[in-house]
Amino acid sequence: MDSVTEIKEIWKAQKDVIDSRLKEFKKLWEEGSEEEIFAELAFCLLTPQSKATICWRAVENLRDSGVLWFGNVESITDYLKGVRFKYTKAQNIVRARNFFTINGKLKIRETLSQFSDPQDMRDFLVRNVRGMGYKEASHFLRNAGLGEDLAILDRHILKNLLRLGVIDEIPKGLTKRRYLEIEERMRVFSRTIGIPMAHLDLVLWYRQTGMVFK
Template sequence: MPIEKIDELKAIHISIQDEIESRLAEFDRIRKIGDDKAIFAELVFCILTPQSKARVCWAAVENLLDKNLLLNGESDQILGELHGVRFKYKKSEYVVEARDKLSIDGKIAIKSRISRFSDVCDAREWLVRNVKGIGYKEASHFLRNIGFGENLAILDRHILKNLRSLGVIEEIPDSLSRRRYLEIEIGMMEFADRVKIPMSHLDLVMWYNEAGEVFK
């Protein structure tokens, strides 16, 4: 395990710990007081993020909210707001399909769907199996962003790059099967325990290490 890189990671953690805790508190507030629209917005953000920049995707979500399209727009209307989002044609369809899947009598009811799970891993499995465009990374990201998945690994390219440089994984896999995802997640949890950085913080520290900011 490369000691210098670990020391660097710990130093970053100390320097941004207050910012991380503030962001995690925001996520927790969404879980506690956020309505279905706010929670669905986080899901849409995670549907949009694969191979796209996080800030671009969140800007698209904000546009959808501002124009009252998130809960009411057709796929072509949603498509028109996905500026800079890769694979936007498919993703606009995924948003509408997810909205339909998570609605009861025409009203979005995602909060009740998620809150029925007492185990976050069960919630993640349900999302992966039932929401098109959501894999293990996206489901973990969504659950973390609504204050329900702080110990899940969000294995995007930034995190995988850090895990490789820290010796947690030998190489970045070309693709992630369920089995491989969970293996790496366990390895990341064990690493977090060894370096005494909470799992909920470690993801944001690694993201900061690559992107230079604490975002979503």
């Protein structure tokens, strides 16, 4: 079975699960609380060079304890078991929480709603949230139901794009220009094989990890 056929087979088998997950993401933005949206933001700040499942477990514990909303850097760090660079990432969570807090209340939805284009939202996040590059900002927007046409270029996705011939090599670093270039190649590939971008990301993640996650 060639790689494209395999991708299509996975999509066919997992399409209902993927549709359900994407609906959950949209529901978060439409009906979720600001605190729930911030939990997703914190998760995406934790994921670089760390396992997504471990990061989400840490966020759940932070959320359930209330430390995510009120804790300082040190208390948040205590919850980041198994997360790499945990002190720096705890600092980034506190900075993001402060940035999005207006008159004592989290206002992520209101802040981002000033932009109609998810790519403009992404640029805003990259400029203003420390620890959030294009991958992390794309991840958050997709998980908040806003970035279905954005690429989340983590190591799993890049490895698969290489195997599929979408890219010629895995770049050592991703400048904005290189990120957008690979993202556009992924969009073209997505259209060519008839699998929507948001679905393709989760299909490739499934291919690498054996699960549809976040």
